[in-house]
Amino acid sequence: MAQKIQIAVIVGSLRRDSFNQKLATALARLAPPEFELKRLEIGDLPLYNQDDDANQAEPVKRLKAEIAASQGLIFVTPEYNRSMPGVLKNAIDHASRPYGQSAWAGKPAGVIGVSVGAIGTALAQQHLRNVLAYLDVPTLGQPEAFIQAKDGLFDADGGIGADSRKFVQGWMDRYVAFVGQHQG
Numbered sequence: 001m002a003q004k005i006q007i008a009v010i011v012g013s014l015r016r017d018s019f020n021q022k023l024a025t026a027l028a029r030l031a032p033p034e035f036e037l038k039r040l041e042i043g044d045l046p047l048y049n050q051d052d053d054a055n056q057a058e059p060v061k062r063l064k065a066e067i068a069a070s071q072g073l074i075f076v077t078p079e080y081n082r083s084m085p086g087v088l089k090n091a092i093d094h095a096s097r098p099y100g101q102s103a104w105a106g107k108p109a110g111v112i113g114v115s116v117g118a119i120g121t122a123l124a125q126q127h128l129r130n131v132l133a134y135l136d137v138p139t140l141g142q143p144e145a146f147i148q149a150k151d152g153l154f155d156a157d158g159g160i161g162a163d164s165r166k167f168v169q170g171w172m173d174r175y176v177a178f179v180g181q182h183q184g
Contacts, residue, residue: 004036005179008070012077012088012113012124014043019114019149024076026160027112030172035179037074040066042091053098060094067095067103072179073137077113079124088128096135105136108182110175112145114153120146140178145171 009027013020028037044059046052056064067073077084096102111128113121125146132139145168147153152161160168 002034005034005072005183006070007031007035007037007072007074007179008067008107009037009039009074009076010042010088010091011039012075012085014087018078019116019153020076020078022154022158023112023114023147024074025158026154027074027076027168027172029159030169032176035176038066038070040091042087045087045090045094048090048093048097050097056094056097063091064095064103067107070107071183072175073104073107073109074175075109075111075113075128075132077111077121077124077128079113079115079117079121082123083127084124084131089131092131092135102135104132106182107137108179109137109139110171110178111139112147112171114147114149116149118148120148122146138178138182140175143167143171143174 009024011020011024024039031037040063042063045063046057077088096104109132111125113125115121129139152163155161
């Protein structure tokens with residue numbers, strides 16, 4: 001039996017009823033059977049402080065190990081004040097440090113998000129893409145997925161609703177192909 005491709009899913013929202021948490025769950029259902037999506041915990045990370053680089057907290061070590069064990073990344077982010085949430089940036093900073101020991105480098109990433117706003121999470125995603133480029137994270141360019149939270153986005157079972165399923169499945173299919181292009 002072939003080993004599954006491990007994908008680390010980083011959700012930039014801690015809110016219990018987060019649309020982005022729901023989107024991450026729904027995305028896992030759209031992944032092919034050879035992919036295993038694992039949501040990583042980021043809510044327990046201390047605030048990043050460079051003084052701690054030589055002695056990282058256990059939650060930071062866990063996060064870095066889970067990223068290292070993955071063959072790809074999916075970032076599911078809301079947009080706060082026209083950028084990515086602080087909790088997501090904190091996780092990115094922790095896993096990229098100390099300098100020269102980034103867990104992110106080389107992992108193919110997909111960036112997606114949902115918001116009640118008409119432009120979805122377009123600006124948060126652009127800021128995130130800028131950070132990922134610096135961290136040497138190849139990122140799927142197309143299709144971009146700026147999803148607006150509307151009635152029917154999620155069906156009664158928590159999957160993607162009928163009106164959006166084709167688009168979101170298309171995004172997942174392109175991400176799967178992108179990861180395949182980056183496999184050694």
